[in-house]
Amino acid sequence: MFVIKLVLKNALRHKLRTFLTILGIAIAVMSFGFLRTIVTAWSAGVESSAANRMIVRHSVSFIFPLPYAYKEQIARIPGVDMVSYANWFGGVYKDPADFKNFFPRIAVDPETYFDMYPEFVIPPDQLAAFKAEQGSCIVGEKIAKELGFKIGDPMPIDGDIYPGRWDFVIRGIYRGKDATADETQMLFHWNYLNERVKELQPGREGNVGWYVLKVHNPAEMPLIAKTVDQFYLNSRAGTKTETEREFQQSFVSMSSAIIRSLEIVSYIIIGIILLVLANTIVMAARERTTEYAVLKTIGFSSRHIIGLIGGESLLIAGIGGVIGLLLTFPIAAGFAGMFPTFFPVFNVETITIILAAVVATFAGVVAALFPTIRALRTSIAEGLRAIG
Amino acid sequence: MIEVHNISKSYRRDSLEIPVLSNITLDVPEGEFLALMGPSGSGKTTLLNLIAGIDRPNTGSITVNGTDIATLNESNLATWRSHNVGFIFQFYNLLPVLTAFENVELPLLLTNLSKKERREHVEAALKLVGLGDRMKHYPKQLSGGQEQRVAIARAIVTDPTVLVADEPTGDLDRVSAGEIMVLMDRLNKEFKKTIVMVTHDPRAAEKAHKVMHLDKGELN
Ligand SMILES: Nc1ncnc2c1ncn2[C@@H]1O[C@H](COP(=O)(O)OP(=O)(O)OP(=O)(O)O)[C@@H](O)[C@H]1O
Ligand SMILES: [Mg+2]
Numbered sequence: 041m042f043v044i045k046l047v048l049k050n051a052l053r054h055k056l057r058t059f060l061t062i063l064g065i066a067i068a069v070m071s072f073g074f075l076r077t078i079v080t081a082w083s084a085g086v087e088s089s090a091a092n093r094m095i096v097r098h099s100v101s102f103i104f105p106l107p108y109a110y111k112e113q114i115a116r117i118p119g120v121d122m123v124s125y126a127n128w129f130g131g132v133y134k135d136p137a138d139f140k141n142f143f144p145r146i147a148v149d150p151e152t153y154f155d156m157y158p159e160f161v162i163p164p165d166q167l168a169a170f171k172a173e174q175g176s177c178i179v180g181e182k183i184a185k186e187l188g189f190k191i192g193d194p195m196p197i198d199g200d201i202y203p204g205r206w207d208f209v210i211r212g213i214y215r216g217k218d219a220t221a222d223e224t225q226m227l228f229h230w231n232y233l234n235e236r237v238k239e240l241q242p243g244r245e246g247n248v249g250w251y252v253l254k255v256h257n258p259a260e261m262p263l264i265a266k267t268v269d270q271f272y273l274n275s276r277a278g279t280k281t282e283t284e285r286e287f288q289q290s291f292v293s294m295s296s297a298i299i300r301s302l303e304i305v306s307y308i309i310i311g312i313i314l315l316v317l318a319n320t321i322v323m324a325a326r327e328r329t330t331e332y333a334v335l336k337t338i339g340f341s342s343r344h345i346i347g348l349i350g351g352e353s354l355l356i357a358g359i360g361g362v363i364g365l366l367l368t369f370p371i372a373a374g375f376a377g378m379f380p381t382f383f384p385v386f387n388v389e390t391i392t393i394i395l396a397a398v399v400a401t402f403a404g405v406v407a408a409l410f411p412t413i414r415a416l417r418t419s420i421a422e423g424l425r426a427i428g
Numbered sequence: 429m430i431e432v433h434n435i436s437k438s439y440r441r442d443s444l445e446i447p448v449l450s451n452i453t454l455d456v457p458e459g460e461f462l463a464l465m466g467p468s469g470s471g472k473t474t475l476l477n478l479i480a481g482i483d484r485p486n487t488g489s490i491t492v493n494g495t496d497i498a499t500l501n502e503s504n505l506a507t508w509r510s511h512n513v514g515f516i517f518q519f520y521n522l523l524p525v526l527t528a529f530e531n532v533e534l535p536l537l538l539t540n541l542s543k544k545e546r547r548e549h550v551e552a553a554l555k556l557v558g559l560g561d562r563m564k565h566y567p568k569q570l571s572g573g574q575e576q577r578v579a580i581a582r583a584i585v586t587d588p589t590v591l592v593a594d595e596p597t598g599d600l601d602r603v604s605a606g607e608i609m610v611l612m613d614r615l616n617k618e619f620k621k622t623i624v625m626v627t628h629d630p631r632a633a634e635k636a637h638k639v640m641h642l643d644k645g646e647l648n
Contacts (some may be wrong), residue, residue, distance in 0.1 A: 041539050049525035334521045337482055338535045338582075341503060341512025420482040421474075424517070 043344055047351035050324065057320060062249025062360040065403070068309050069364025071395050076392040077308040078370050081385055082299050089328040091258050091357045093156070095267055095287040096251040099278035105247030106236075117267055120253050121262045124152040127230055127249035129170050131206065139379040145197060145226040147233040147249075154214075155251050159221040170368040174232045176211035180223035195226070204238065220356045220385055233292030241329070252284075273346060310392040310399050313357075321353045325411035332415045333423025345415050351410035354401070365393060429622050430456035430590065432477055435488030437474055446475050448647045452488075456624060458589075461616040463636035464626045470642045472621075472626040473594055479624055480513050481505050493589060510538050514583030516593035519574040522567040522582075528554065529563040532581045539586070552608045553581040557611060573604025580611060584621070591615065593625040597632050609635045 051058050053120040096114065105127070107166035111239035115123045127147040134141050135209055150171045154162055162170075162178065170176050179189055189195070195208040208228055216223045230248065272279045325332075334343055368388055376386040418426075432454040438447040449473040456479075457464055464472050477483035477489060483499045490497050500508055511523045522531045532553055536546045554560055555576035567575050571617060576596060583591055593612070597605035613635045615621045625636065641648050 046523075046525070053525060072442060331523055333515075334515075335517050335534070336506065336521070337509065339538050341508045342505060352641075421477050424477075424482075424521075 043347040043351060047355060050328070051168065051352050051355055057323075059358060061316060061320040062363065063358055064365060065357060065360025065400065067312055067345045068316065069400055070367040071311075071366055071397045072306050072309045072399060073368030073388060073392055074375070075302050075309070076395060077368070077386065077388050078393060079299055079303055079306070079378050080336070080376075080389050081387070088325065089282055090159070092255055092282055093284040094253040094255060094264065095284055096253065096263060096279050096281045097249075097287070099269070099272075099280045102250070104277065104312055105249055106251065107277065108246045110247055110251065110272070110279075111248075112270060112275075113271070114251060114253065117255050117271075119264050119265060121256050122152060122156060122254040124252045124254075125158040125230065125248040125250065126153070126252065127233060127247070128201070129197075129199075129228075130198050133195070133197055140269040142379075143180075143224045143226060145228070148227045150229050151158075153227065156223050158276055159217045161217055161420040162212050162320060169211040173209070174229050174235075175208055175209060177208040177226055177228035178211055178212040178230070179226045181213055181215040182223035182317075183226070184210075186315060193264050202233065204236070206236075247355035250390070253281075256313045262414045285292060288334055310403070313360075313399065313403045314406055316412070317353060317357055317403050320356065321349065321407045322411045325349050325415055326354065329415070329418060329423050329426040331336065333426070336423070337422050342416050346412055349412045350408040351406070353417040354404035356406030357400045357407070361397060364400070367398050368392075368396070429458040429493065430454070430461070430624070431489075431491040432479065433457075433489045433491070435478060435485035435561075436476065436492065437485050447645060448477075449485075452645075454647060455642075456622060458520055458622055459620055460638065461613070461623045461636045462625065463633040465626065465628065465633060465639060466642035471592060471645060474641050475642065475647075476592050476626050477592055480590075481509050490526060496530045497638075501584055504528060509558070510535060510586065511634055512588050514588040514591045515567055516576070516579055516583050516587070516591065516596045517551065518595040518598040520567070520572075520579045520599075524567050524572075527563065528559060528565050528567070528578045528581075529568065531567070531578055532585050535586045547620070549559075549585055553585040554578070556584070557581045568606070571604065572600050573607055576600065576604070576608055577611065580608070584615065585640075591621045591623045593623065595626055595628060597627065597629055602631075605629065605632065624643050 069130075096106065096110075098106055108125070111123055111125060114120060126149070129145040131145050131146050132141075134147075136142070153168060154160060160180075166178070168179050178197060179195075183189065189210050191210055191213065193210045195210055197206045197208065199206055208226075213219075214223070232246050242398075253264070255261060261283055269279050269283040332348075335344065371385065372388050432452060435449060435452050436447070437444050437449040440446070452475065454475075461615055464475065466472050474483065478485050479492070481490075481492070481500075484498060488498075495508060495512075497505060497508060512566075523526075523534070526534070529550055532550045533546055536549055539546075543550065549565070551560065554563055557580050559574060559577055559581065562570060562574060562578075566573075567578070570578065576599075580596075597608050598613070600608065609632050612623060612625065616623050623636075624633070
């Protein structure tokens with residue numbers, strides 16, 4: 041009780057110093073939470089992958105296409121329940137400098153795509169309208185909201201991988217079943233793409249970017265992967281078959297150097313939190329050397345000294361940590377607002393909150409460690425001699 | 429009451445052994461008011477700390493009230509101090525963030541007294557030193573003499589039998605120093621405290637029953 045009271049009074053002794061320390065910790069914890077949120081948002085694609093889906097792509101690289109003819113062959117492989125396919129389209133929508141306009145555009149098989157991805161929910165009438173019209177497309181609810189799309193709106197795209205002007209009409213808007221589903225895609229008919237390619241670049245038609253397989257039993261995935269890849273081993277286009285999770289991971293790891301560096305910076309921030317706090321606590325404890333000696337003289341024990349120093353450290357770390365965490369939410373929301381379609385999912389996860397709280401607590405304990413040991417080791421006689 | 433028997437104390441600085449006290453023997457009977465004088469660096473503070481149980485001798489024994497304090501472990505020694513000794517320092521050593529009342533209350537927080545009992549004790553001690561009207565003041569709002577009187581109230585609030593004072597008037601003007609000495613005298617005569625006081629001030633030493641001089645590790 042007395043210790044708590046004295047901790048509070050001590051913390052308010054140098055109000056400016058305490059305030060600046062809390063501010064420093066708050067900013068650092070906020071940066072930590074924010075960076076961790078980016079890291080987790082980046083990996084969200086991996087988390088949202090389904091356990092029963094596999095991806096077949098070109099054995100050399102994702103950017104090389106596979107023949108459409110593989111579809112029927114793959115569908116006959118035992119254990120494969122369904123085959124769908126897709127093709128990255130790219131293109132430019134309006135001003136490419138505006139991050140809002142940066143969303144994936146993919147040519148898909150309208151018949152199977154939404155059966156393959158039950159996490160994308162679309163009203164049946166919209167799906168039917170989409171299937172019936174080759175120049176139509178479907179967009180995710182997030183970009184629809186962001187860019188104000190309504191059903192029936194035109195969506196003109198300037199092609200880059202596939203040159204020319206492409207005109208689509210929005211016939212449906214899908215939403216994610218849960219927060220991890222990507223609501224930022226624009227999906228249209230693969231046939232539409234293929235026919236234009238045939239017309240404009242004869243010889244390039246009849247290709248898909250990748251196949252998606254739904255397998256009956258996830259335990260058979262390694263076997264299926266082996267079967268497919270063996271089958272096309274000596275073909276014109278070899279394949280690499282992997283689980284959707286592995287595929288997403290390899291996708292994510294393309295930018296993994298950036299993510300790694302963000303992660304490293306987030307660890308450096310832990311060090312900064314520690315230094316900011318330790319600096320204050322070491323200084324405060326040093327100033328109070330005589331007071332600790334007086335308290336010990338009167339009969340107060342090591343426990344009280346530990347409580348005083350540790351308490352102040354944890355108090356400052358705690359307040360800074362809470363403020364920092366509370367700031368993380370608006371900062372993350374603001375960032376997500378600036379790049380609405382860049383990260384399909386951008387939430388401050390519970391694990392991030394827990395991690396930031398652990399970091400702040402850890403800093404509070406470690407920062408108090410050295411000055412506490414010093415205060416305990418200092419004999420009363422020495423402490424009384426110190427000019428405080 | 430206080431029996432210091434053949435103690436030696438030296439400090440080690442790096443490899444150098446600096447002897448401060450050698451073979452000091454001293455007897456302080458109950459109710460004594462002893463003044464310790466001597467040049468700076470002669471070991472007065474060191475001796476006082478040993479008697480008060482906040483430092484340990486290298487050799488020899490110190491018995492206070494029948495307890496050989498050199499044999500007590502750290503936490504027992506702390507408990508012993510809180511029951512038996514009151515401390516008065518040259519620079520008062522009050523906690524600046526606590527009021528006069530709270531500073532005096534400090535030693536009582538380690539006892540089983542109720543809040544009400546603590547209040548009674550603190551008020552009595554502060555009234556005794558003439559600061560009944562300054563209880564809510566912080567050290568900064570008090571004069572040096574008043575601060576030292578708060579420190580004295582803190583030293584006596586647990587009613588210890590021994591008071592040790594290290595240059596209690598060393599930082600005070602003549603008038604305040606005189607007031608402090610009157611108070612010390614009263615504590616000795618009226619409240620029967622055994623007092624060991626280090627001082628450089630001959631006027632302060634006059635109040636003592638006995639004056640001893642410490643020089644070059646020897647006591648006369
Ligand atoms: N912790 C320590 N380490 C090393 N030497 C010490 C230590 N404490 C005291 N000394 C030395 O012991 C000697 C006696 O010190 P002490 O403080 O007891 O003297 P004093 O008589 O109280 O002096 P003053 O009148 O200046 O207060 C001094 O030479 C001092 O330098
Ligand atoms: Mg001294």
